[in-house]
Amino acid sequence: MKNIKIAYIGGGSKAWARVFMTDLALAEGLCGEIALYDIDVPAAERNRKIGARINESPETISKWDYKVYENIGDALDGADFVACSILPGTFDEMQSDVHLPERYGIFQSVGDTVGPGGVLRAMRTVPIYEGFANAIREHCPDAWVINLTNPMTACTKTLHDVFPEIKAFGCCHEVFHAQEFLCCAAEEILGVKRPTRHDIQIDACGINHFTWITEANFNGTDMLKLLPDFIDRFYEKGYCEQVGFKPQDFRGENPFLYGNKVKMDLFRRFGVLAAAGDRHLVEFMNKSWYIKDKDDAESWLYHLTSVDYRKKDREEKIAQSDRIAAGEEKIPVKKSDEEVVELMKAILGMIPAHVSNANVPNVGQMPDMPLGSIVETNCVFSRDSVKPIAAKPLPKTVNALVLRNALNIENTYYGIKHRNFKEIFEAFANQPLCSELSISQAKELFTDMVNATSEYLKDYFPLKELKL
Numbered sequence: 098m099k100n101i102k103i104a105y106i107g108g109g110s111k112a113w114a115r116v117f118m119t120d121l122a123l124a125e126g127l128c129g130e131i132a133l134y135d136i137d138v139p140a141a142e143r144n145r146k147i148g149a150r151i152n153e154s155p156e157t158i159s160k161w162d163y164k165v166y167e168n169i170g171d172a173l174d175g176a177d178f179v180a181c182s183i184l185p186g187t188f189d190e191m192q193s194d195v196h197l198p199e200r201y202g203i204f205q206s207v208g209d210t211v212g213p214g215g216v217l218r219a220m221r222t223v224p225i226y227e228g229f230a231n232a233i234r235e236h237c238p239d240a241w242v243i244n245l246t247n248p249m250t251a252c253t254k255t256l257h258d259v260f261p262e263i264k265a266f267g268c269c270h271e272v273f274h275a276q277e278f279l280c281c282a283a284e285e286i287l288g289v290k291r292p293t294r295h296d297i298q299i300d301a302c303g304i305n306h307f308t309w310i311t312e313a314n315f316n317g318t319d320m321l322k323l324l325p326d327f328i329d330r331f332y333e334k335g336y337c338e339q340v341g342f343k344p345q346d347f348r349g350e351n352p353f354l355y356g357n358k359v360k361m362d363l364f365r366r367f368g369v370l371a372a373a374g375d376r377h378l379v380e381f382m383n384k385s386w387y388i389k390d391k392d393d394a395e396s397w398l399y400h401l402t403s404v405d406y407r408k409k410d411r412e413e414k415i416a417q418s419d420r421i422a423a424g425e426e427k428i429p430v431k432k433s434d435e436e437v438v439e440l441m442k443a444i445l446g447m448i449p450a451h452v453s454n455a456n457v458p459n460v461g462q463m464p465d466m467p468l469g470s471i472v473e474t475n476c477v478f479s480r481d482s483v484k485p486i487a488a489k490p491l492p493k494t495v496n497a498l499v500l501r502n503a504l505n506i507e508n509t510y511y512g513i514k515h516r517n518f519k520e521i522f523e524a525f526a527n528q529p530l531c532s533e534l535s536i537s538q539a540k541e542l543f544t545d546m547v548n549a550t551s552e553y554l555k556d557y558f559p560l561k562e563l564k565l
Contacts, residue, residue: 101129104176107183108133109140111414122157134172146422156430173236182245185222186553192404193549206376209247212530219251223513224557230259249305267456275372277338282327302474302488306377310370311489328361335398356398375399446480
């Protein structure tokens with residue numbers, strides 16, 4: 098049994114924490130301390146109680162000692178791993194991120210990575226992550242740091258830029274859904290029992306939420322060659338890869354569902370498979386392509402997820418967490434589809450080397466992207482090592498789309514680092530979703546959005562100097 102300490106920054110999480118804690122409860126051969134740190138101490142205390150309930154479950158294999166820390170340094174001291182999963186600001190700030198641009202005809206289906214909302218979210222998040230990087234350097238410089246927060250690329254960039262020796266990578270499950278989509282194609286076209294995503298070997302590369310699968314193999318079959326027939330069959334009505342759901346279910350109670358019609362259209366155009374969900378993909382391209390307005394989203398079979406929905410969902414999750422913490426509701430201890438625990442085990446040398454997608458600095462694995470920028474490719478996880486694998490080049494047309502967004506994220510990051518509003522604005526104005534704004538409109542929108550989230554920017558930015 099290997100005893101480790103995991104520092105969980107954002108340990109009051111309403112959703113991811115439960116996934117992580119139940120996966121750890123089933124991590125045979127691992128045990129130790131989970132140090133919960135959150136500026137919302139009562140939320141961390143609630144998760145401590147949930148952890149205790151998980152320990153009581155008969156399904157639990159590995160029991161953990163959950164402790165709440167009010168000081169980040171104490172939580173980090175002696176940590177072997179650091180997991181970062183935070184919400185920068187509140188959903189009120191996200192409400193202005195997502196919905197204020199609608200006044201200017203800009204709609205966002207997620208609003209946490211690119212587009213106007215992604216830029217403002219990065220402005221709130223990067224300064225916080227600067228503090229995290231410095232604290233990790235001081236208290237646990239040899240720890241492996243796993244980032245789960247969006248905007249994934251900007252967060253991971255901050256960690257590496259502030260603390261160049263840090264051992265950090267970003268994890269995202271979006272590529273897994275694309276593998277499931279390929280599993281559906283195997284079932285429908287080959288007539289085999291639906292395989293698992295682990296049966297599909299892929300080469301993927303890009304930037305987070307805009308990653309592309311350039312090769313896919315199932316038992317010797319080139320899956321990308323099967324996709325034209327699959328897409329011809331299901332393009333109009335869509336296809337949902339999530340078990341138990343239909344394409345039209347995106348109109349129902351779960352606005353995170355989609356019919357993969359954008360993904361199929363992009364494959365028809367470019368011959369490679371976009372590996373994120375449609376709700377993310379549409380925000381990386383000019384608004385006139387797939388996200389002109391609400392009717393456009395409807396025609397492409399995805400939902401413009403409102404922040405009001407997120408607020409309602411959060412309250413329901415808090416209420417459920419309270420019931421679980423009080424012992425009034427049982428928390429199911431079952432393995433999720435996430436891979437974080439497997440990656441940790443590979444880094445600890447407990448299992449053979451493992452290949453998975455991860456967000457790390459570009460050291461040449463994507464030569465067409467800026468060196469040092471954060472890219473998402475396959476990586477080999479092994480004992481105390483995460484090494485990126487050189488990716489197959491993207492088609493030049495796709496590379497141009499990815500490069501534009503990669504440079505925007507880089508420019509956004511450095512503008513935030515320099516606390517320079519003009520630098521940030523130029524990256525803001527160059528967002529594909531802002532492609533139809535005049536410069537004066539872009540300035541108005543940027544200023545409005547900064548003012549709307551000023552409470553979370555005032556300690557980091559010279560707001561009085563906001564003149565464009």
